Amino acid sequence: MSVFCLALLCIGLSGSSAFAIPRINTDKRNDRPIIGVLAQEVYNPPPKQNSYIAASYVKFLEAAGARVVPVLINQNEEEYKQLFKSINGILLPGGGVDLVSSGYAKAAGIFYRLAIEATSQGDYFPVWGTCLGFEQLLVLTCGENLLSRTNTSGVSLPLQFTKDAMESRLFKDFPPALMTALATEDITENSHTWSISVEAFMKNEELKKFYKILSTNTDGNTEFVSTMEAYSYPVYATQWHPEKNAFEWSKPYYPHTPSAIETTFHMAHFIVNEAKKSFHSFGSKDEEQKHLIYNYNPVFTGATFQQMYFFE
Secondary structure: OOHHHHHHHHHHHHOOOOOOOOOOOOOOOOOOOEEEEEOEEOOOOOOOOOEEEEHHHHHHHHOOOOEEEEEOOOOOHHHHHHHHOOOOOEEEOOOOOOOOOOHHHHHHHHHHHHHHHHHHOOOOOOEEEEOHHHHHHHHHHHOOOOOEEEEEEEEEEOOEEOOOHHHOOOOOOOOHHHHHHHHHOOOEEEEEEEEOEHHHHHHOHHHHHHEEEEEEEEOOOOEEEEEEEEOOOOEEEEOOOOOHHHHOOOOOOOOOOHHHHHHHHHHHHHHHHHHOOOOOOOOOHHHHHHHOHHHOOOEEOOOOOOEEEEEO
16 A cells, blocks of 8 residues: 555545544553654665664653664564554654655554554554654645755754644643743754745645644745644654754754753653553563564764664
8 A cells, every 4th residue: 555545544534624533531641651763764775774763763762761662664564553553652753765655654654544543443642753754744644745845954943833832732731931942042953955834734624634733934935834733633743853952963053952952851751641641562571572672782873863773
């Protein structure tokens, strides 16, 4: 099944404004959440390094009290379905692969569909997208690529919050001082050359029905969406990188101020708390341990990412 077929199936599940998901009991809490992080292709890979995950995403989730399972690309759908039943959420990281044909895109499409179906039936499963993951979620939701080029590669910006931000699930419990810092300081790092303009977003009915815009930014010419969350599903995305502030050091424009670091951990805290509302689990302790990221050793590169996990 193509990524666009998956997207259309998801639209059928979630596009109607009259559709309402069952009430989910979030009073219970899973204090041992395991979150999947999706791998992606390596270009011109050396032997046994066909895909990777930047270690900063793993540290980001671990710092807030989650364990991580790598979600490898190019697995069959049954393997992904079994893994979905075992983990408590998925993070689609930033990177640079095709949003339709890559192994990343195909795996993301399967997990997105499964998450929508599960949550529709009262089985909470959060999905988070960062940068490329943000863009991937847009494609999966509306079934087409509406991105346009922006001059936003290698710049940190303050967020321009919308009126929906203060009552959003994502930001409503952030300390007021941090919200002020996010709105006034250059602490959200952008590493993307593609964005969705506010104009393109608002012209697409599927996107408007599914997501509320929480913040925007501009490159001086184009106002683009920088943070969004779904109205009725635990689906969240930032075009910026909350993980880089605390865990990446190779670029001078990565912010490391106290408020930048605080942003990293409040964002991670939110994502992990969402995963604690899921009660998926592995069939056995041995099965769980076999899948954890602890089975792999990060490699110090000192390049774009300080450390990377590689997979065959």
